[in-house]
Amino acid sequence: MxxxxxxxxxxxxxxxxxxxxxxxxxxxxxxxxxxxxxxxxxxxxxxxxxxxxxxxxxxxxxxxxxxxxxxxxxxxxxxxxxxxxxxxxxxEDAAFVATDVTQRDGALAFRLNTDEIVIAGPDHPLLARGDAETPALYLAVRRGCEARLNRSTYEQLALLADRDWRVSSEGATFSLVPR
The missing domain is CATH 3.10.540.10 (duf1285 like domain)
Incomplete structure (x- = not known):
């Protein structure tokens, strides 16, 4: 098949x-x-x-x-x-790469380089790492593995962020700014 x-x-x-x-x-x-x-x-x-x-x-x-x-x-x-x-x-970095994101009905859905779809939320948080000059965003996928957001997906997500550089999905709020 x-x-x-x-x-x-x-x-x-x-x-x-x-x-x-x-x-x-x-x-x-x-x-x-x-x-x-x-x-x-x-x-x-x-x-x-x-x-x-x-x-x-x-x-x-x-x-x-x-x-x-x-x-x-x-x-x-x-x-x-x-x-x-x-x-x-x-x-080298993360096991997966997030290649696309869309926002629907209060949820952020990501497509990975393996064609999987992961919906961000409490079980699949977004994590901001790096520093203000070189930020990197990761999505918890499963079994401890993560996906790093590629540049275009990061830019898509930035357009969805509020003025404090936060996004929400499935009731959870995530900062896009590394701490």
């Missing part, structure tokens, strides 16, 4: 966005405790490119599959987890 990416998020209602999020069935990585721990020889570059032994992984379906198995532990290390093995993944 061929992969059908979700439609452009700007044309979707909040109900359609929420349905797209709910349709995404992820493996229960949190429930697995594999005995074998090793190195995947994979890396995720700052621009969202996945590599294996230094060569880019060019098949988007493979990247989406690997991304569904990704988690970050309390020490900040990223892992691909299956029922039989846990393999480290080197991540």
């Amino acid at each position: 061929p992969y059908e990416p979700p439609p452009e998020i700007a044309g979707m209602s909040l109900a359609e966005l929420a349905a797209a999020v709910a349709e995404r069935k992820l493996p229960p990585v949190e429930q697995w405790s594999p005995a074998h721990v090793g190195d995947s020889h994979m890396a995720i570059l700052a621009d969202g490119t996945w590599t294996h032994e230094g060569s880019p992984i060019s098949r988007p379906a493979m990247v989406r599959a690997f991304a569904s198995l990704l988690m970050r532990d309390e020490a900040g290390r990223h892992w691909l987890v299956t029922p039989v093995q846990k393999l480290s993944v080197e991540v």
Whole structure:
């Protein structure tokens, strides 16, 4: 069955966005405790490119599959987890890149470089890092992993901010200014 990416998020209602999020069935990585721990020889570059032994992984379906198995532990290390093995993944900045944002009915919905949709809110907060000269915005995605907002998405979000550089989504308010 061929992969059908979700439609452009700007044309979707909040109900359609929420349905797209709910349709995404992820493996229960949190429930697995594999005995074998090793190195995947994979890396995720700052621009969202996945590599294996230094060569880019060019098949988007493979990247989406690997991304569904990704988690970050309390020490900040990223892992691909299956029922039989846990393999480290080197991540330069964030595991995902937020490539688009839309505002609908009091919610901010982001599209990631893996075509996933994440709705910002209490369970998926926006985090401002860096400093006033070089701010960076991140969105909590799942299992400790984050998405860094790319430049155009950051600019889209800035246009939605109030005069104090804050945005709200799903009842939570987030500052776009690093502290």
